[in-house]
Amino acid sequence: MRTQVGIIGAGPAGLLLSHLLHLRGISSVVLERRSRAYVEQRVRAGVLEQGTVDTLIASGVGDRLQREGLLHHGIELRYGGAGHRIAFEKLVPGRAITVYGQQEVVKDLIAARLAAGGDIRFEIDDVAVHSLENDPYLTFGGERLDCDVIAGCDGFHGISRPTIPDGVLTTYERDYPFAWLGILARVAPSSEELIYARNERGFALHSMRSPVISRFYLQVPPDAELGDWPDERIWAELAARLETVPGFTLSTGEIIERGVTPMRSFVAEPMQYGRLYLAGDAAHIVPPTGAKGLNLAVADVRVLTEALAAYFADGSAAALDAYSETCLTRVWRAQHFSWWMTTLLHTFDSDDAYGRKLQTSYLDYVTTSEAAATTLAENYVGLPFSA
Numbered sequence: 001m002r003t004q005v006g007i008i009g010a011g012p013a014g015l016l017l018s019h020l021l022h023l024r025g026i027s028s029v030v031l032e033r034r035s036r037a038y039v040e041q042r043v044r045a046g047v048l049e050q051g052t053v054d055t056l057i058a059s060g061v062g063d064r065l066q067r068e069g070l071l072h073h074g075i076e077l078r079y080g081g082a083g084h085r086i087a088f089e090k091l092v093p094g095r096a097i098t099v100y101g102q103q104e105v106v107k108d109l110i111a112a113r114l115a116a117g118g119d120i121r122f123e124i125d126d127v128a129v130h131s132l133e134n135d136p137y138l139t140f141g142g143e144r145l146d147c148d149v150i151a152g153c154d155g156f157h158g159i160s161r162p163t164i165p166d167g168v169l170t171t172y173e174r175d176y177p178f179a180w181l182g183i184l185a186r187v188a189p190s191s192e193e194l195i196y197a198r199n200e201r202g203f204a205l206h207s208m209r210s211p212v213i214s215r216f217y218l219q220v221p222p223d224a225e226l227g228d229w230p231d232e233r234i235w236a237e238l239a240a241r242l243e244t245v246p247g248f249t250l251s252t253g254e255i256i257e258r259g260v261t262p263m264r265s266f267v268a269e270p271m272q273y274g275r276l277y278l279a280g281d282a283a284h285i286v287p288p289t290g291a292k293g294l295n296l297a298v299a300d301v302r303v304l305t306e307a308l309a310a311y312f313a314d315g316s317a318a319a320l321d322a323y324s325e326t327c328l329t330r331v332w333r334a335q336h337f338s339w340w341m342t343t344l345l346h347t348f349d350s351d352d353a354y355g356r357k358l359q360t361s362y363l364d365y366v367t368t369s370e371a372a373a374t375t376l377a378e379n380y381v382g383l384p385f386s387a
Contacts, residue, residue, distance in 0.1 A: 003029045003119070004312060006138045006147035008127055009154030010039055010120055012102060013280030013297035015109035017151055020059060020305040022116055026312055029145055030113070030120040031127050031138065033154075039122075040110065043184060043257055044102035046209055047194075047291035049382025050095040052298045061108045069100035070208060075380065077345075077367060078197040080360065083245045084367035085193075091370070091377040099194075101209050102294050129163040132274035148275070149308060149320075153297075155281040156266065164273045174339070176263035176287060178202070178346060181218045181229060187253025189214045190242075196289075197241050198345045198359065204241035206250075214253075217288075219346055224260050231255050263287040263342065265335055270324035277304055277323055284331050289345065290338035295382055300327050302385060330383070337379040 005021055007014045010032035018028045032039060048056075048069070056062040073089045073096050088096050113120055127140045129150060138145040152160025161169070189208040197204045202219035209215050216238055220229070235252045242250050266285040271278045280297030303326050307319035319326075344359055344366075366372045 001029070001143065002146045003027045004147060005029075005149050005151055005308065006136070006145050007031070007151045007153055008129075008138070008160050009152070009158060009280075009282070010034075010106075010110070010122065011153060011155060011280065011297070012105050012109070012294055013282075013301055014151065014153030015106060015113060015120075016055075016059075016298060017153060017279065017301045017304060018118060018120070019061065019109055019112055020301065021308065022113070022118060023059060024305065024309045024312075026308060028119070028151075029147075030118070031124045031140060031145075032120065032122050033125040033127070034122065036110065036120075036122045040103055040107050042103055042106075043259075045288065045291060045294045046099050046101045046207065046215060047295075048098045048100055048105075049291075049295040049298075050097070051382045051385050052295050053098050055298055055302060055385075056105070056108075061112045064104070064108055065098065065100050068104070068210070069098040070210070072097050072099060072193050075194045075196060076191070077363060078195050078242070078245060079199065079363050081244055083195070083248075084363075086366075086373055086377055086380070088377050088381055091374045092381055095378075095381040097291075097381055099208055105294070127159060129160065129276065132163070132276045134274075136275040148312075150276045151304065152276055152278045152282045153280055153301075156285055158282055160276065160282050161268060161278060164276065168273055169268045169270070171266065171268050173264065173266040175222075176265075176342060176346075177222060177348065178219050179222045179224055179263055180261045180288065181220045181224060181226075181234070182259055182261060183216050183234060183255050184209065184257040185214050185216065185253045185255050186212065187214050187251050188212055190249065190251045195242060196341075196345055197244065198347075198363070199241055199244060200347065200356075201237070201241050203346045204238055206238075206242055214251075220260065222262060226258060226260060229258070234258075261288065265339060267328075267331060267335060269328060271300075271327055272320075272324045277320075279304055283327075284335070286334055286338040287342045288338075289341040290334065290380070292334040292338050296331060296334050299330050299385065303327050333379070333383065
């Protein structure tokens, strides 16, 4: 077999790349080790930046997003017994976020690729990468796929990044001393916008997925076990952390999904080697506080699509050679924002009274200074893409 671009991973990065390449007349094959049902049901991020929404709509896969996505023009920072709204419509006019689950984006992209005759192969668990410097190819299930370029879109634990020879990559990482316990509940949201709550008990986030499904997160110890968090304890802790503003009552309901997510920051540089190009979580991880993971994957794929289009059009490799440098400018901006949101809102050492005073001081600054609030808002809704 032969294709122009071999793509490893059928998450948002791999699927969107395949879709955008198809629109440019560039062929690809997507290989995914999980089943279609698994990738379409895997609950992940749900906050889409303005640029991500614009990209999906412009590429023809945004119809359901526009019908079912929840458009938000602000978020609330809740601390010290009061709520403070960061008003996007005032601070960054014309830009907002849309709440629409990652699994829904994946469903839309799979449907679009299959409708266009795209080649997506699920449950392929023995993919190997070969000859990255010259004539790259992939092997799987006794088959060989020759390609001009390989895109590693298979996540942090995928096979793409480890195939790069030792000594090529420099990695930067940070582990945080807590995790997030996330739940999906069959209950109408108690707020029209996301609530980021900080208090002495720890961080909590109130989000949503639809008018009847809510998403919640609790800061928990990094070794937290789900068995130690029955429904009653989860709802009691959410209420203690969120019901800190007069007049606010948390609605509860059936918990339909739960999981513990470690908090980590990670970047691998460069994001390319030979004819292999890493995108999304294969190259970088951010803590979910800033809602940047999926959006960074979309940004990577946009850059890679343009570079590949130039390469296949006239053989120009300049944009491909600059792929990593181009992407990393945005990656590090998102890394800083995610780190900043995380350190601003979470409880660290319970004895660190000095640190807590610093957090409160900066929260006061963000909620009273238009300049500081604008910085938060423009990073949260997503910096505009370069031309």
